[in-house]
Amino acid sequence: MNTEALKYPIGKFEMPETISEKDLQEAITILELFPEQLRLLTAHLPEKTLQQPYRAEGWTIKQLIHHIADSHHHSYIRFKWALTEDNPTIKAYNEKTWAALEDSDTMSISWSLMHLEAIHYKMTYLLKSFTKEQWERTFQHPDKEMLTTLKENALIYAWHSRHHFAHIKNALDTMEG
Template sequence: MDLEKLKYPIGKPEIPKNISEKHISDWILILEEFPQKLENLVENLSSTQLDTPYRPDGWTIRQVIHHVSDSHHNSYTRFKWTLTEEQPIIKAYYEDRWAALFDSKNAPIQLSLHAIKALHAKWTYFLKGLTTSQLEQVFIHPEGNEKVSLKENIGIYAWHCNHHYAHIEQLMIREGWR
């Protein structure tokens, strides 16, 4: 299989220039439903299956699950910074280095599944209460000094949920586990 297709099984994120209320509500629904959907996908996997990389030189399913927890916690914090500071320059992090840490490689996935479930419940509650003007507020990503609005970031993280879900699901299909 093509390495690019393994890296981006649903393609790269395509966030529309004109983001509608429908886009936002659809994306929030993805964030809201993702924890249970992910848990259902991985609940019967063995330790050996969890330690299988989704592509050559890629992360294991275990690392992907811990990465989602880490990444989404960082994103939630970025929302809070954006609403409490004037165009903050967010703190980027080395996700590959985080994924190489002991907990990402070895911890039970239930730790991150529980964290994702709690975070997404709080995050979606928070997102549903944002006003149109709050959704327009931006943070600055230090890689390229790119301004990212909160409404764009909701779309990015809805994509991120589907992206990593597809990594796991496609591996399971290829291996005959599903």
């Protein structure tokens, strides 16, 4: 498998020109199901497997699981900021340095799996309550020129869930093969 396919096993994220109600419902469903799917895929894995990189020059599976929890926690906060402030500039963070912290290497994945379950429940509960106007609310990422709508953020994190699930699934399939 080539490097690009290993980095982007489901392809790079592509924002549709128009985000439909169907797109939003699909994103919410993905976000609802993801924590359980990730738990089923990873909760039984031995430490030796969790310490394996999901691809060459990539994080370990354990670091990746902790990264997903950290990233999706940020996403939830971004939704809340955009709902309560006008076009807030969000706080960016360095994913690589976060993943290199001791907790991402030594802490049990069970904590991040539980965190994902809680944060996704709260996130999808919130998303299901959005009005059309709330979906259009925006935030500013300091590293991007364009504002991000909450519609876009929902689709990005549904993709992010599927993207990293595929990383782990592919790594496990390769290890078994």
